Amino acid sequence: KSWQSRCIMSVASAAVKQEEKTQQPTVAIAKPKSPNKPIICNNYINGQFVEPSAKYHIDVLSPHDGSLIGKVAMSNQNDVDKAVKAGKAAFEKWSKWTVKERMKPLLKLRQILEENEDELAEIVMLEHGKNRVEALGSIRKGNETVEYACGMPNIIAGKVLEVSNGVCCTEFYEPHGVCASIVPFNFPIMVPMWTAPIALACGNTVICKPSEKVPLTMTKFAEYIESAGFPAGVFQIIHGAATAVNSLVDHADVKAITFVGSTKVARLVYNRCKSLPVPKRCLCLGGAKNHLVAVPDCNIEMTSTDVLNSFCGCSGQRCM
Secondary structure, rough: OOHHHHHHHHHHHHHHHHHHHOOOOOOOOOOOOOOOOOEEEEEEEOEEEEEOOOOOOEEEOOOOOOEEEEEEEEEOOHHHHHHHHHHHHHHHHHOOHHHHHHHHHHHHHHHHHOOOOOOOOHHHHHOOOHHHHHHHHHHHHHHHHHHHHOOOHHOOOOOEEEEOEEEEEEEEEOOOOOOEEEOOOOOOOOHHHHHHHHHOOOOOEEEEEEEOOOOHHHHHHHHHHHHHHHOOOOEEEOOHHHHHHHHHHHOOOOEEEEEEEHHHHHHHHHHHHHHOOOOEEEEEOOOOOOOOOOOOOOHHHHHHHHHHHHHHHHOOOOOO
C-alpha cells in the first residue's frame, strides 16, 4: 500500500478508536462551582468598574447546565467614548515611560497570572466549558505571550547605521495610541494575551472587547491588571456586542484594531476599518482550519492521532 493510503486508513482507525471511547462509560468530571449569585460584569474604564450608560445587561449562562452565572454590560457609543478619552489621556503619560519602566507592571502581571492560574481556570471552566487541563493550558499559553512581551526592551531597541561620513540612519519604534482588541469566546484568556501585553509593552493603551458569552474571565483579569500596578486608563474593558465593536472601529481616536473571530465578522470589521475616511490600521483574523501536509517519512500513527485531535478537540473550536 502507498504511504498516502496508510495515512488515510490510520486516520480512519483513529476516528473509530475515538468513537469507541465515547461509547464506553466515562468518569464524571467535577463541574466547577457556580457563584452564589450572578457575577456582574461591568465595563472597566479608567481603573474603575462602571455600569453601562444604558443600564442594560444580558444574562451569562453556564454551558454545563444552563444556569445563570453572570450579567454582562451592553455598551453603546457613549461608553466607548468614555473609555477612549480615558485611554487617550493615559497614553500621554504611559507612552513617556521608558520601555524599561513599563516592564515593571508587566513582570508583576506575569507573576500574578502564574500564582492565580487555578482561580482563573475555574472561571474559564465555568463560563466556557473547558475541562481543567484545557483551561490551564490556555492560561499558560497566554502567559507565555506576557513573558515574551517582557523582553520588549531588546525587541524594540531600534538601530543606528552610519551610511556615510557624518550621516546616520536611525530606526526606532513609536506607539500608535489607543488600540482596541476584539476577542472571541473560544479562548477567554489566551487570545486577549496575544495582543494586549505586546501593545502595552510598546507604550500603547488598550481597550479589550471580550465576547459577551464569556465576560467573567476578563473581568477577573482587570483585577489582576490593577494589582500589577498599571496606571488607570492604560488597560480597559468594554463589554457588549455589535454596537460596541462598531463604535470602537469608527472612533477617530482608536488608532488600531485587532480582531479574532469568525471569518464573516472578520471581513465585516476589516471592510469597515478600510472604508473610513481615514482607513484604520487593522489585523482581522477569521475562523481557520489549517492545511496539513503529511510527508512520506512521517510517523503515521502519531500523525493520524494528532490530526484527529487537533481539528476535533475542544468541539472543533481550535484553529487547527
